[in-house]
Amino acid sequence: MPRRVTALKAAGVVVFVVVALLGDRPQLLLAGVAALGFALLVFRDLYAPVRLAAGEDGLIVGGLAGKERISWNDVDRIRVDSRRRYGLTTELLEIDAGDQIHLFSRFDLGESVYDVAEALMRLRP
Template sequence: MITVGEQRWSPAPGLVVLAWLGTAGALAWFVVLLLGAADPAGQLFAAVVTLGLGVAALFGTVARPRLALHGHGLEIRGLTGRRHVDWPAVQNVRVLRTRRFGRETSLLELDLLIGGEERLVVLGRLDLAADPEDVADAVRPYLPTR
């Protein structure tokens, strides 16, 4: 195994700012509907849009960096905190390619063995702000040989 320099992948900052701006706009829309005409369907729709954009913006802000490589292993962050995984616990790294709406997308899959339990972590381009294939290529050299 080679010595690893720290590498990090996070959602793109511009996309997170855009999500916060969208949340503010959706909240303003919701307030206008709430104070204006009695349109319960519109109010519900505006509330759901506001909540969805707010959660996405919060996730993009809190879960930074989403994936980091350290000398001892991986660090994966989410809304509820971070998880450190030593290199021996990383079982496999692969890229899943699927075709949706006529466009090919890739997902990075990390198979982890934590406390005797297998865990699957799936990260996409929005999580990493990079091509999952490139991230997988950066992680693979540090995996213990089996």
């Protein structure tokens, strides 16, 4: 995870706390919710900085709820989902593991989703 993205999220917390303190009642509620949302994202980035790890025996997917091991035998598909909407392109690494689908963005991985997908395909037996 790039540190500058976490720093921007932390700056968002500060900005929305200031808006909440200086604003009127409706602004307090909206800015408070936004500050809380950014704070949760910062906490996630600091608590679980590694979202995906891979090795010869499979994958480790991490998040706020903990880490989960996924064997290569359980991985059905690895692909990049690219969508263009409102002039923006969103790319997500999609790992289909039976009943679960894990999605990772460039910000989750710290690298291009295409590069990570290629590396996972090379590791996968």
